[in-house]
Amino acid sequence: MTASAALLKTDTISTRLASRGDLTSFLMELTAEIGADSYMLVAIVHGEVKNDARIVASNWIFDAIELTGRCLIAALAQGPLTSILGSRPSALVTGQAPCARDLVSGEEAVLLDVLGHAEIYSLALNVGRQRFFLLVSAGQAGQIDQSALMKAQLKCCYALCQVPQLLADAATQDPLSDRERECLFWVSEGKTTDEVAVILGVSSNTVNSYITHAIQKFSASNRAMAIATAIRSGII
Incomplete structure (x- = not known):
């Protein structure tokens, strides 16, 4: 029995990933582990x-x-510290930016630290013919259990290989129309409804209608949540 098989046998993956919600739950549990x-x-x-x-x-x-x-x-995901399957993970410690100047600048390191990412690991995930990257981070350096990372990486690869279409859909899904996307983009840039209406040459009511449709399509509760979802999905 290979080492990989042994790991999977001792920690059977029973999670069934059938939706984006299942994927989120799985990654949250993996992060906590x-x-x-x-x-x-x-x-x-x-x-x-x-x-x-x-x-x-x-x-x-x-x-x-x-x-x-x-x-x-993207630079963090595929940087020189990125761990491929079977290799020992190495952390980017943002408080030690001079040691990682080929990956992040001092200003970028300070920003990441302030935002609660004092240590960051990047794990390469091979999912069929596709490659994804999992960034995991913590607010304090040394908080992440490094010995558990290799097992978590293997577990993640195994689970995601079961749902390649779900990943493909999540990575490329764009439910918005061109106008809905434009309205969300300009609102994310700090423009008011009236300003967006002038930019697009439509009425304020039309802008509100487009934004409402976008909120509904993302199952969001407000504009801010819809914008956050669109940015996380790479749509705007």
Whole structure:
């Protein structure tokens, strides 16, 4: 019996991932098992100039995602400290930025630290022919159980391999119309309803209608939640 099989046998994965809600629950449980506070599951979108992160699932707060930016998230996900399956994970300790200047700048490290990510691990996940990355972080350096990370990485790969279509749908799903997306984008930029109406050349009532439809499609309770969901999904 291989080491991988032994790990799976001693910790049978019974979670059935049938929806985005199941995926969130699974990642929250996995995060708690290793002593982390936050998780972010990302896919990397390769552009002509730079790579960007498509956020599949995350419990990072809205401000952390907005201030950090998806380009930095992509850099963290596929940086030199990223652990492939079977290798010993290494942490980015944001309080020791000079030791990781090839990964984050001093300013970026301070920002991450302030936002509650004092230590960050990046785990590469092979899901069929796709590759995803799981960022796990904690508010204090040394808080995450490093010995549990390799098992968690294997467990995550195994579970996600059962639902490749769910991951593909989550990574690419965009339920919004062009107008709904434009309205959410401008509101996320701090524009008022009247200002968005002027920009798009429509009435304020029409803007409110588009935003209401977006909120309903995301099953959100308000504009802020709809915007946060759209940003986490890489839609705006």
